[in-house]
Amino acid sequence: MSGEVIFAVIEGPEGIARAMRRLSRMGVSRKRIELLTDIPYPPSLMGGETSDTRLPLFTSLGLVGGLALGLFLSVGTLLLYPLIVGSQAVISPPVFVIVYELTILGLVIMTFVGFVYENRIRKDPLRDWVIPADIDGHVLIVQVPPDMVEGRIRAALSEEGARILPIEDFEAERLEGEALVIEREPS
């Protein structure tokens, strides 16, 4: 990962919206911008969707896995060790209650696993930075594209009312909050 990183603190959603649009017009790709907010804002306000997630994949995997486990338990084990019980065939329709429940269970668990994976494990260039606790407002992290001048972006953001913070503050915070969030050096 190359290029400078700019940290800007912006108050209020309107300010962010303005800054995002400004950056986008300057040609900074949405992928180079990370926006940290304490509540979710509609993406339409915040410079568009950033749907870079594999969560559906995990969910689907859970669905299939749960289904397979359910089928194995409710059909497989009964065939493996067939014991006869009164008025039921070895495989009888009611056992599919199990298939249903386990399918859902797989889905639910894998969705969570996916969520944790994406949040904590998956490599993400801009995720190593932490917001210092006492910053009031929303934080915009911009990775300056290699072909741009850092100063221009700084200036543009400042124009939109952003407070540019020195990177040292963040690094200090990063070390202090190590156990909490980040283990990895920013590359």
Added chain:
Amino acid sequence: MMPKFTRREFLKKSGLLAAAGTLALSGCGGRGNEERLVPFLRTPEEQVAGTFTYYTSLCQMCPAGCGILVRTMNGRANKLEGNPQHPISQGRLCARGQAGLQALYNPDRLQGPEVRANQRTDPFERTNWDEGLAVLGQALSESPGRIAIYGGHLPDHVYRVAARLLEAAGGNRRPTVWNLYRAAEGRNLLQQAAGDILGAERLPLFDIGAASAVISFNAAFLETWLSPVQYSRGFAELRKGANRGSLVAVEPRLSSTAAVADDWLSPPGGREGEVALIIGKIVLDERLGAGDRPASVDALFSQVEARGLAEELGLDFEKLVRIARRFARSEAPLAIPGGGLSAFDNAPAAIRAVLALNLLVGAPNRTLFLSPPAPAGGELDPREEVSSYVETAALLEDMKAGEVDVLLVADGDPYHDLPEAMGFAEAADQVPLLIDFSPFPTDTSELFADLRLPQHTYLESWGFGVPEPGTALSTMTAQQPVVPPVFDTRSLVDIFLAGARLAGGTYAELLPWEDEFTYVRQSVETMQQALTAGRIQTGSILTNDPEKFFLEWRQFGGWWSTQEDRPEVTPVVPSEVALEQLVTARPEEARPHRLQIYPHLLLAEGRHANKAWLQEAPDPMTTVVWQSWVEINPGLAEELELKTGDIVRVASQSAELEVPVYVFQGIAPGVVGMPMGQGHVAYGRYANDRGVNTVDLLELLEVGDTGELAWGSTRVSIEKTGDHDNLARLERSDATELPTGI
């Protein structure tokens, strides 16, 4: 010091080693064989452990004398079954017989002789047999003529020794065998009546299986009367097949025998004999009497005013007519005079009336016989004889008068089993030495005994029995120890023999045997000699070799004839069965209800109250367990506002008891029913402080001049106490309707 290493412990340890070895081995083989050894997928029932050894023996849980098979493994008896070859049981066994194991392995059994030093309130201390027997021997030698033996049921071989012991002691006593269970059998009265009518003073043989129409007059023959297993088999025979025989029960309380009858007639208690007269009269009127009947028998019935009498007894005359017709027209009718008849002061007349009814319809030698004689004739006598009530009362009077120095309680629990009014407690206090031989602690031994010399249970000792009433096959049943003694006990015969040896003199002369085994062995030889002398040519064992005979006698569970041998009945027609004798009424306004006391199907007179299985098995009619109760008619319940479980005070002249009520559909107004059996104070954990001893209520009324107790003539009053007890029983609702779909 070497640690004590018993065989069982050794087995346990080697078993452990073996298990460890298996585990170690399987460790190498991965998914090893230890799972295969006994995989949980296979149920434990799929496994069987070892091979059983079966021994034959003789059931002593009641006086009927069924042959049994004992299933054992590793020296432990674990199941009793009927001996399939034995003439009486034929492979069947009743609940009491099944519970014999709990006599053998009763947790409250005495573990050895016990003595108490001075007062009868002192605790017992363990002693050894030498000392205990020394006391017995000394007592025997020092008190000639002042010794008595009491027992509720003495097996034949014990009775014989006991009788000889008393003979040696002098004083003209014979063992006193009497309690309410024995009184309820009515043996003596039945024998006397048989003498009057059937020509021989012997118990009749009721061949229910051969009959096709049976009228039972107060005979609980499926429950406790005389030989229930045999009669039950007969009843099954009666009911079998297309020509299903009929059964009519005439009794004031619906017993479980009456419950399976086709008809139940409930005349007032004590008037069953009159029903026999009515039926006889109808038979006469309809000219249905047997062709070969003694002519004079008609006269007994001709005077009866049938319709009026039926009305007086509250019975439906038309129904009686139908019953009489069916009875007399059947191929093989049989009227049974049950033990219940002996409960009233008109017992002899009533029994005679019923037997006479048999003569009228030609039952003798078709369904009614006499018991066969013992295989060795008189050689084995005396066999057990039930004493009369008067004899027993006389013994107690003697005791009270200080004329008995030694009382040997060979069996049973006289303090519990005899009515309080007879005064056993008072009498026992006057006896200087009371030795109790029960294998269990009993109320009597706890309160009055000076010495307890616990005897073996019947599964640990030798013996023989000649059942009476037997079957048509004369029989001598073998009793043999099937397990090693569980505790430090001795067989009663051995105790008596040892005592006699120590006492010396006449005792040693009359009781010459070395031990019980020798005695039994010799008795069997006596019988064999009698057989080979040519009196009976056929039999189950065909050998003249005494050794082999004795072996086979034990192996097959006894000897019995293979040919039916029924002494012919030669009817004697009595001049009259006076109607007046039959009318029994003791109206007493203060005590409006007659007390019908009856032997508990499972606990008998109470001797089985210390067996958990029998306590937990429900009474068939009320399904009550572990408890005493009083049965009352629903009408009375309504009148007194009682429901099942309410506690009432039942008071007779003799005693007052508080007992829960069971509202019983099967009991007539004016009668209340109570089972015997509970109310022990020191008979082990299963019996103590449970229910009440109903026997104590009895008034001491005699049956005419027969010397028997009219045990059904006591009158009681019933009073509500307001308490309630959740009477333990199997049925859970008072709902009486049938389940749907049946």
Added chain:
Amino acid sequence: MVACYAENNIATVGEEQIQKDRGLHWIRIERYWKTEWPKPRVLFLPLLCQHCDRAPCEPVCPVFASVHSDDGLNLQVYNRCFGTRYCANNCPYKVRVFNWFKGEFPEPMNAQLNPDVTVRGVGIMEKCTFCVQRIRRARQQARAEGRDVLEGEVVPACVQTCPTGALTFGDLNDPDSLAARLAASDRAYHLLGFIDTEPSISYLKGLGAESG
């Protein structure tokens, strides 16, 4: 009843537990009043596990403690059971009994225990097994001798002991056996037949000869 207790190592529970309806009777004789006083008529209904072909108790057990054996018995596998008591709830005949406490066999009563039958601990369901241990013994014996089990070779303890011979036991698959013939007779019916559990036990209608 007592024969059953003796054969199958059934524990007694005592008066208080019976009051709470916790007896362990595998077979019980239910006494019904067909009519009440003054003309009481009684019906005795011996009730034991009916060994249903379509046993409602079996599918509901979560751990296969209640299963069908290959010879049609309705087995209760004690070491699998952990006491949900679901099977007992689902039994229309209420013949399953539960060990609410550990059964007591105080010394030396433990000596009377049948070595073929597991002694059940606390929290285990049990019921009539048709004395399966006897059937297994007979089958092993027959197998060792290379033959089939003969009619009458094996009977449960209750059938064996019943003095009135009210119970008959046999192989329903063998049309010649007495049991099969009786079960096929006009008198035979199934208890609570409308639930359609296809019990192995048939009851025979009585042929009462009541006279009014």
Added chain:
Amino acid sequence: MARLPNWARLPRYSGGPTRGLGQEAVPEAERQLAYEHQDERHEPGAYSTLQDAVADGTIEDVPPTEEELARMDAALDGIVLRSMTRVGAGYLLLAAVLGMGAASLFGAWLYQIFAGIGVAGINRPVFWGFYITSFVFWIGVSHSGTLISAILRVLNVEWRRPLTRGAEAMTLFSLMVGALFPLIHLGRVWKFYFMIPYPNVRELWPNFHSALVWDLVAILTYMTSSALFLFMPMIPDMATARDRTTGIRRRIYGVLALGWRGSQQQWHRLHLAMKVYTIVIIPVAVSVHSIVSWDFAMTTNEGWHSTIFAPYFVIGAIYSGVAALITVLIFVRRGLGLQDYITKFHFDRLGLILLAVSVIWFYMFFAQTLTNWYGGNPVDRELEHLHIFGAMAPLWWFMVVVNVLLPFFTLWFKRVRRSLPAMLVITILINMGMWIERFLIVVGSNVRNHLPFDWGDYTPALPEIIIAAATFAMFAFLYVALSKALPFVSLWEVKEGWRLDKWRTQGIVEGETEPAQEPRGASPPPSENRPEEVPA
């Protein structure tokens, strides 16, 4: 035209400076604003009067400014975080009492394990007693949370926001309590693992034909789903707590926050995951109580064998769940000082839901009873007779009064719905009634069967009573204990709600349930918000 006072949205500020929580002290002017309408606020019904006034236009609903919103945020954070960090003597006492109550459950249970299951009052034929009754009851209560919160989420009902967290927590806690009962009721609980499907030495799998195994799996699924359903939206709040606490708390919340930073990506994933959960959890909840009902309906027993049981149980679960939710919210509102977030308006709405559910429940109950009665099956008849006229009549009639008549004749009235004491009494009574309803089903049907000889009765024994009662203490204990650890109001959701409300009013975003409204505010939305006007 008057302006809707900000306090109608604004949380009451009820404390001094909150240093250490990362918050600015609230200036005096601000405090003045908060107290401006204090009298009005405490007047019963004032809030709803204002809402009504907004609805009919007599009061103007002016959206709060950014500054006001920031103050509202801070005050909300303050209340919630303070309740998470401050431990008073009263709290400790309450927790100790409830903790002892909960401990008595385990005491009684241990006694039962060592003495044998027979110390309970169950018998033959009443094999299931208080334990299964409690099981069904608590599983029923658990339906409140998830179902209410999920359904309201799906329908985008905005007033749900302050309630969801409490409701979801209730689900989890009552499930934890309820799931104990199948264990407690086992004869040999130490063999519980027999039921877990894994290839074991016994070479045996559980019997998947058994409704009890369905139960196990369903409850496992439901417990997992509802735990995650509770936890997932709590993650951002954990991060808030992490950022505003120090020391050990900071570390713990840091772990629980799972690296939450609030990036747009994360918000997006969270929304996505929650969408999945919200949709999936509704059928799961329905299936769980259906399966619980099938424990009964699959049997041959009269009184149990009924096709209506699954929906009947589900609606019964929702019924008692909603009632329990109201009860719990009344306490939580008081205990955590959330009077300004959980308002009478919420109780009004929940009361309406309760009314509707009670009527549906009555319909099912009536259908069940009527068919039993009319069918004429003798056992059914006997059962109904026993319930309505027999020994169980007091219970049955109590149930009918409090579950049918009481809600119907009270909840129609707005005054009742907005009266917290009335709602407290009504909802507690409803849950007592629902407990009895379960008792009548579980025990009341088992006491009768086809064989009158084997009819039974049931008297609960002391351990059962202790355990059944202690579960209430345990439930309360879980609530009280975790209220000190978890944010009991979903901070971000409430804040998001305020913003969405504002933007919807201003027409910046479209309401998802209602069409975009004309901006009603006096001031037009900031021109900067229009992309085309953004200066170059």
